[in-house]
Amino acid sequence: MSKLESVITEDLSDHTNGDSVSVPLVAIRPGHDLTFLLGSFGASCVLLFATPSSPLAQPRNAFFGQLIGATVGCIVRIIFDYIHEQFIAATLSVAISILIMQLTNTLHAPGGATALTMIMTKTTYPWYGFQYVLMPTLSGTVILIIVALIINNLSSKRHYPVTWW
Numbered sequence: 001m002s003k004l005e006s007v008i009t010e011d012l013s014d015h016t017n018g019d020s021v022s023v024p025l026v027a028i029r030p031g032h033d034l035t036f037l038l039g040s041f042g043a044s045c046v047l048l049f050a051t052p053s054s055p056l057a058q059p060r061n062a063f064f065g066q067l068i069g070a071t072v073g074c075i076v077r078i079i080f081d082y083i084h085e086q087f088i089a090a091t092l093s094v095a096i097s098i099l100i101m102q103l104t105n106t107l108h109a110p111g112g113a114t115a116l117t118m119i120m121t122k123t124t125y126p127w128y129g130f131q132y133v134l135m136p137t138l139s140g141t142v143i144l145i146i147v148a149l150i151i152n153n154l155s156s157k158r159h160y161p162v163t164w165w
Contacts, residue, residue, distance in 0.1 A: 040066070047109070048160075052148065052159075060106060062108050063141055063142070066111050068097055073117065090116055094115050
């Protein structure tokens with residue numbers, strides 16, 4: 001059994017006769033680095049579902065805030081990957097993301113966490129991490145916005161979004 005297979009399987013022991021069976025927990029082909037969740041999605045959920053009328057929770061802010069954070073994080077990682085200064089890269093990626101979000105009026109606090117995640121994500125090649133801008137960042141954010149549209153509009157007391165643009 002390969003190292004990857006041992007990480008993604010669970011050993012279930014049959015306590016009656018001592019036999020054990022490996023059960024796959026995740027279906028990932030060896031050699032593929034797939035991430036489908038970002039920690040910043042939890043913070044986005046708090047904004048989108050607990051405070052849907054907040055300016056930070058509006059679809060424009062959620063989408064572009066995450067896009068800015070992911071893109072800036074990837075670019076800063078490429079620049080600083082060659083000098084191996086992760087601390088400076090992490091600080092700059094969050095600061096630059098906040099600055100751009102402020103200038104474009106698309107502030108979404110989890111976007112800063114996304115920028116940090118892009119710095120912390122290790123990839124084979126520095127430019128390879130741009131896949132994370134599309135998957136999971138933008139695809140996950142679009143799904144969150146769609147679910148927020150459905151859930152927040154089920155009640156007549158809540159209306160989401162307050163503004164689209």
